[in-house]
Amino acid sequence: MKSEVKMGRLLIIFGLLIGLSQLSVVNDVMNPxxxxxxxxxxxxxxxxxxxxxxxxxxxxxxxxxxxxxxxxxxxxxxxxxxxxxxxxxxxxxxxxxxxxxxxxxxxxxxxxxxxxxxxxxxxxxx
Known part of the structure; x- marks a missing residue:
């Protein structure tokens, strides 16, 4: 159970990092x-x-x-x-x-x- 919670947290952190890395792409689309x-x-x-x-x-x-x-x-x-x-x-x-x-x-x-x-x-x- 604890390992599942840790894995879930890691996936959330990983997802956030990927999302943050795409902010410049979104910014270029919104502000060409x-x-x-x-x-x-x-x-x-x-x-x-x-x-x-x-x-x-x-x-x-x-x-x-x-x-x-x-x-x-x-x-x-x-x-x-x-x-x-x-x-x-x-x-x-x-x-x-x-x-x-x-x-x-x-x-x-x-x-x-x-x-x-x-x-x-x-x-x-x-």
Missing amino acids: PRDFSTLEYEPVVLYSTSWCGYCAKTRRFFERNKINYVEYDIEKSATAKREYDNLGGGGVPLVLVDRQLVRGYNPSLVVQFLDEFAAKTKQPAS
Whole structure:
């Protein structure tokens, strides 16, 4: 009886893990990637490190949404580290969109700033 209960719990946990792993697929269906490739703007700047998981997620988000960006690794470039520090640093990723800062992984704020830029410059953003 105890082994059946343990097996049931393991199956529930396993099911939850599988369900959680599919959340990104559901998110892509509910919120399909945008295409910012036609928007003319200064590239978004990503201050990052090579080991940062959220930096990797940010890169994937930029690529999936065709956001033009440049990346500076603050551990490999003294100039990048100085710029990062001048912006207040405080953790990575640090993203600069049209002179507005996004601290941490926050894709909705990046999209908001790009949409505001598109509206300000009267450009369509798809």
